[in-house]
Amino acid sequence: MSLKTCNIKLVKNRVYAFIDSQNLNLGILDQGWKLDFKRFRVYLKDKYKVDKAFLFIGYISENEALYDFLKKSGYKLVFKPTVETDKKTKGNVDAELVLWSAAVEYKNYDKAIIVSGDGDFRCLVEYLVKKRKMARVIIPNRQKFSRLLWEFRAYLDFANNLKSKLEYNKEK
Numbered sequence: 001m002s003l004k005t006c007n008i009k010l011v012k013n014r015v016y017a018f019i020d021s022q023n024l025n026l027g028i029l030d031q032g033w034k035l036d037f038k039r040f041r042v043y044l045k046d047k048y049k050v051d052k053a054f055l056f057i058g059y060i061s062e063n064e065a066l067y068d069f070l071k072k073s074g075y076k077l078v079f080k081p082t083v084e085t086d087k088k089t090k091g092n093v094d095a096e097l098v099l100w101s102a103a104v105e106y107k108n109y110d111k112a113i114i115v116s117g118d119g120d121f122r123c124l125v126e127y128l129v130k131k132r133k134m135a136r137v138i139i140p141n142r143q144k145f146s147r148l149l150w151e152f153r154a155y156l157d158f159a160n161n162l163k164s165k166l167e168y169n170k171e172k
Contacts, residue, residue: 016109020116027140036168056093111135119146
């Protein structure tokens with residue numbers, strides 16, 4: 001008996017990750033280790049079955065080699081223009097991440113992974129939970145995340161215990 005005669009529809013759950021690169025990077029660095037972004041992309045695919053991973057990042061022209069590496073590692077980059085303030089480069093990606101996950105790519109995925117510990121994403125998580133599109137929220141640092149997300153603790157995963165799997169090692 002074929003699948004066609006049984007009217008069984010094979011459904012592939014399309015999972016997209018939306019990553020706040022600054023929150024992820026700083027959350028890991030605060031724990032005393034550096035994230036291997038290439039291995040993190042593989043981890044997202046293996047553990048969460050992520051089809052597409054959107055990395056939201058501030059654009060700095062001197063970082064073209066980094067951007068090329070991230071693209072080759074499997075990320076879709078979404079750039080935010082940056083501004084210089086008090087010797088700091090600022091490129092807050094929150095609005096872009098919300099726009100892409102709740103509008104631009106919304107119809108293209110079945111489940112979303114949000115990678116950030118920023119409480120500004122509470123409303124997005126709440127929305128995705130109500131729409132049954134929320135898969136997980138990956139918090140980079142369990143000691144430093146917004147408690148506004150705690151209401152959704154059933155969806156939270158933490159990256160603190162991933163050092164052995166995802167730490168950048170220059171020799172590798």
